[in-house]
Amino acid sequence: MNTSNFRVEYDLLGERQIPQEAYYGVHTLRAVENFQISGVTIAAYPELVNALASVKQAAAEANAELGLLDPALRDGIVAACVEVRQGKLHDQFVVDMIQGGAGTSTNMNANEVICNRALEILGHHRGDYTYLHPNEHVNLAQSTNDVYPTALRIATCFAIERLLGAMKILRDAFAEKAEEFAGLLKLGRTQLQDAVPMTLGQEFSTYVVMLDEDMARLGETSALIREINLGATAIGTGITAHPEYAGKALVALNRITGLELSTAPNLIEATQDCGAFVQISGVLKRIAVKLSKTCNDLRLLSSGPRAGFGEINLPPMQAGSSIMPGKVNPVIPEVVNQIAFEVFGSDVAITFAAEAGQLQLNAFEPMIAVSLFRSFKHLTNGCTTLAERCVKGITANPERLRETIERSIALATALNPYIGYKNATSVASEAHANGTTVREVVLARKLMTESELDDALRPEELVRPRVYAAKAVVPKLSTADEPAGAPGLPAD
Structure with missing residues (x-):
């Protein structure tokens, strides 16, 4: 052993000094x-x-088990691996996620850290590779080309579980708000124009459904990613591995991880194909798209406080301006929007990296790994942040909701079954032109009685399907019946 602050290690390029305290090697x-x-x-x-x-x-x-590794060496390797899985020595995994070499540097980083810790456990010094070697023993019957993609798949399985947990927190937060706001009537909008009434609870319930759907899609991809190529070694032919190695390693891996992994039926194909990662990335993009749309809605609905929609209030998180006193910005939805933009870009990077593989190997899996895990990490953190620091603290502005309903010309749509589309259009146009309400115009024209109008515009009947009586033919209005200069209303 070198008693200085460094030890000397060798590779095919020559010798290098390694810090004595390091568990990694040359x-x-x-x-x-x-x-x-x-x-x-x-x-x-x-x-x-x-x-x-x-x-x-x-x-x-x-x-x-196959008699290819001394039991004492196995015990040292296993003990070191258990420690790493318990969170120890993670600071020794120092290679940049973005790297050339198809992940070889990542695999060697793992081999060296595990080897040197195992040497200590066995009573030897770090770097004493005559007793236990990173390649000869820790990497026995393996190649980067089956270790790296197998590890990516295992890590992805656990990343999926964590994201599903965060999405459930967000989903439940929206569900609570949907129930809380169930009785608050408001105006729906299409193309940012007044549409027809709905409840604020119905609006929030859509976010619950979207999350439920995306959680289901994410769960489906978990089954796809559980097929591994461990035992393929270099290109999928299994060279240097025992014929029974893949099966026995799979059994051990399932026990260690608690997952239900399976060996790919064609290891040559599995070693070069990154399609599963492309599909998972697509699901993450789908999640990001809908989360971003939801955050757009929250920002619009809370805009104001005086000159915007002002229908809901987001909990204030921080001062919004260094120059405008009292300003508070929707910073939590904004950060989730930006997470979504990043996920979109990562999906493009994963697509190109998967396509760029050549022949029996894809050398660009490190780009897939960093892009995929970054998306998982940020989406997971984004969901919990949105739930805990925004959605759970949202309140409604009932007075503002009531005002938009009462003054909206969109109420004319609810009268179509009673007075006909032509009359309803004329009523809406007159109300818009004169700044009056639909109710006032209908009563002034005596198109309906007050009790009939009250029944037609009952809040509970405005937000669900209703059985109507057969409608008589409505007389065609003359042009004189149309208010001068009043714009017509589109059908949608």
């Missing part, structure tokens, strides 16, 4: 020097680090 050091790209290391995604340790543990157990 391959990791070169990768750190080569790939100073994003500043985001593997350690930023604990699911990936734990997945790598799970693969290494399963491989050691399978190889020992």
Whole structure:
């Protein structure tokens, strides 16, 4: 052992000094020097680090069972892997997520950290590879080309579970508000124009449904990602691996992770195909699209407080301006909007990376990994933030909701079954031109009695289907019946 602050390690390019306290080795050091790209290391995604340790543990157990790895060495490797999966040594996974080499640097970082910790457990010093070697033992019967994609899939399974949990929190927050606002009548809008009445509860219930649908789609992708290529080694032929290795490693991996993984039926195809990641990214984009749309709605509905919609109030989180006193901005919906924009871009990056694979390997899985896990992480944090710091604190403005309903010419739509579309259009046009209400115009023209009008405009009847009596033919209005200069109303 070198008693200085460094130890010497060797690779095919020569020797390098490694800090004595480091658990990583020469391959990791070169990768750190080569790939100073994003500043985001593997350690930023604990699911990936734990997945790598799970693969290494399963491989050691399978190889020992097959008589290819000494039981004492297996025990050291397994003990080191368990520690990593418990959250230890994550700071030693120092390679940048964006890297060349199809993930080889990530695999070697895992091999070296696990090897050096196992050496300590076995009573040796870090770097004493004559007793236990990163490639010969920790990486036995493996290649980056099956370790890396298998770890990505395992990490994705756990990332899906975490995102589903965060979406459930947000979904339940919207559901509570939908129930709270169930009796508040308001005006719906299409194309930002007055449409027909609805309740604020109905409006919030749509966000519940959208989240339910997206949670279902995300759950479906979880089954797709559970097919792994461990045992494929370099290109899928299984070279250097025992014929029974893939099956035994799978059994161990399922036990270690608690997942129901399966071995791909064609390992050559599975080693080069990244279609599953493209599909998952598409679902994440779908989630982001609808979350962003929801946040657009929240910003519009809360706009004001005097000159906007002003129908709901978002909880104030911070001062909104360095120059305008009293201004409060919708900062939580805004940050979720920006998360969505990032997810859109990551989906494009994943698409290009999956397409760029050539022949028996895709060398661009690191870009898939960093883009995918960033989307998962930010969407997960975004959902919980939106729920806890926005949705749960939303309040309604009943007076404003009532005002928009009473003054809206859109109420004329509810009178179509009683006075006909032509009359309803004329009523709406006159009300709009003269600044009066639909109720006032209908009563002035004696198109309906007050009791008939009250019945037709009952709040509970305005927000659901209703059985109407057969309508008589409505006489055609003369042009004199149309208020001068009043605009007609479109059908939708």
